[in-house]
Amino acid sequence: MTGGTTGATCRICGGTVQECLDLGRQPVSNAFLEPKDAGRETFYRLTVGFCTSCTMVQQLEEVPRDAMFRTDYPYRSSLSTAMRDHFEGVAQHFLDEVLTGPDPFLVEIGSNDGVMLNTIGRAGVRHLGVDPSRDAAEVARRQGTRVLVDFFEESTARAIRAEDGPADVIYSANCFSHIAYIGSILRGVDVLLAPEGLFVFEDRYLGDIIEQTSFDQIYDEHFYLFAVHSVRAMAERFGFELVDVTRLAVHGGAIRYTVARPGVREPSAAVHAMLADERRRGLAREETFLAFGAGIERIRADLVKLLGELRADGRRVVGYGATSRSATVTGYCGIGPDLVPFICDSTPEKQGRITPGSHIPIRPPEAFRDPYPDYALLFAWNHAEEIMAKERAFREAGGRWVLYVPDVHVR
Numbered sequence: 001m002t003g004g005t006t007g008a009t010c011r012i013c014g015g016t017v018q019e020c021l022d023l024g025r026q027p028v029s030n031a032f033l034e035p036k037d038a039g040r041e042t043f044y045r046l047t048v049g050f051c052t053s054c055t056m057v058q059q060l061e062e063v064p065r066d067a068m069f070r071t072d073y074p075y076r077s078s079l080s081t082a083m084r085d086h087f088e089g090v091a092q093h094f095l096d097e098v099l100t101g102p103d104p105f106l107v108e109i110g111s112n113d114g115v116m117l118n119t120i121g122r123a124g125v126r127h128l129g130v131d132p133s134r135d136a137a138e139v140a141r142r143q144g145t146r147v148l149v150d151f152f153e154e155s156t157a158r159a160i161r162a163e164d165g166p167a168d169v170i171y172s173a174n175c176f177s178h179i180a181y182i183g184s185i186l187r188g189v190d191v192l193l194a195p196e197g198l199f200v201f202e203d204r205y206l207g208d209i210i211e212q213t214s215f216d217q218i219y220d221e222h223f224y225l226f227a228v229h230s231v232r233a234m235a236e237r238f239g240f241e242l243v244d245v246t247r248l249a250v251h252g253g254a255i256r257y258t259v260a261r262p263g264v265r266e267p268s269a270a271v272h273a274m275l276a277d278e279r280r281r282g283l284a285r286e287e288t289f290l291a292f293g294a295g296i297e298r299i300r301a302d303l304v305k306l307l308g309e310l311r312a313d314g315r316r317v318v319g320y321g322a323t324s325r326s327a328t329v330t331g332y333c334g335i336g337p338d339l340v341p342f343i344c345d346s347t348p349e350k351q352g353r354i355t356p357g358s359h360i361p362i363r364p365p366e367a368f369r370d371p372y373p374d375y376a377l378l379f380a381w382n383h384a385e386e387i388m389a390k391e392r393a394f395r396e397a398g399g400r401w402v403l404y405v406p407d408v409h410v411r
Helices: 081-097 117-122 134-142 154-164 182-192 206-212 228-237 269-281 286-312 325-333 365-369 381-390 392-396
Strands: 006-009 016-027 043-051 057-059 105-109 126-131 147-149 167-173 193-204 241-248 254-260 317-320 375-378 400-403
Touching: 016 286, 016 325, 081 117, 081 167, 081 381, 105 117, 117 126, 126 134, 126 154, 134 147, 154 167, 154 182, 167 182, 182 193, 193 206, 206 269, 206 286, 228 241, 228 254, 228 269, 241 269, 286 317, 286 325, 286 400, 317 365, 365 392, 375 381, 381 392, 381 400
Parallel strands: 105 126, 105 167, 126 147, 167 193, 317 375, 375 400
Antiparallel strands: 006 016, 016 043, 043 057, 193 254, 241 254
C-alpha cells in the first residue's frame, strides 16, 4: 500500500518524488466499455508520491491524455443540480466582480457541456471554451456557447490570443490537475492572460482527501493532488503569485485558487491562514500518508466484508452512480458483479456499457426502481444529499444506503 521509494522526478520543479501510496493496477476510469469489449481495457499502475522540494503530490505513471479525454468522454457537468447551481454562481461572480471593463473576455479550460459559459454568454460577454471532447462541445454549442475542440497548452493559447486578444479571466474547474505536462498549460496562461487578468481554477483539496480518507478521489485523471503550499510554489515557479483561496463544498471538498501576475493583488489573509493550517496538519509528511494508507486498507476490508455478508444474507445490493472514482473503489477492493450486479447512472452515454476493470453492467435509473434493492452502494457519495432527497421513495420502501467515506457505514 505505502512505501518510501524515491527516484522519480517532480513534474513541477525537477525535485525528487517519494512514493507514498500504491493502489495497484487500475483501468482508465472513464473508459466505459461495450460488453463485447470486456477484457480489452488498458491498465496502469496507480501510484502517488510527493515532491520533497515543492511538496506537490503527483502520480508516478502518466496515462496518455488521448486515452483519458476521448471524443466520447462521458461526463456531463450539467446533469447534477448542485453543480449547475455552483457554476451559475461562479459565472455570476465573474460578471459582477471581474468582467466589468470594456469588452471583457473569458476563456474556460475544460468547458465540458458549457454549464458555466452558458451564463457568461447570456450576459453578452465574449467567451471561449477549450475542451478536447467533441461530443461535450457539441452539447455546449447547441446552447450558443463558443467552443474550441482541442487541448489547452502554450500553442493553443497563442492561437487564441492572435484571434481574440488577451483574456481577462482564464478559468478551469476540476481539470487543471488532470494534465501531467502542466508547465505547458501555465506557459499558455502566461501568453493569453491580460496584464491585470486572473487565472482562477478549482480542484479537489488534498487536505480534505486525507482527512476524509476519500481514496477514490485518486484515479488516472487526477494526476496532481493540490494543496495551498504546492500551488503557491508552482505559481511562483512559472512567474505568477497565488493571491486568494476559497474553500468549496463541491466534490467532497475543493479549493478555488486565484493566481495573478506578481504585484497585481496583495495575497489575501485566507492564503496565509491555509498555509499555516497545512503546516500544522503535516500534509507533505510521510507519516501522514502512512496513516492515510492504513485508513484505506481498513475501508477496503470493511466494505468487502459488508458486501459479502449482505450477499450471504440474501440481500440485494446495487450500485448508484457510475463515477470515475468508482473504478478505483471496485478495482482496489475487488468488487465485481458477484457483489454488485449492476450500477444505475443517469448519463445516457454510460448506459448499456460496463465499468472498466470490474465489468459491472450500467443501467438507467429506471432499473433502480424496478424493484428497489435492499441496499444501494453510493459511488457518487459527494452528491449524497441531492441523491438521497431525489430517491426518498427508496428509503420509504425500506432501502438503505451504503457509503465508504470517511468510513464504511449504512444510512
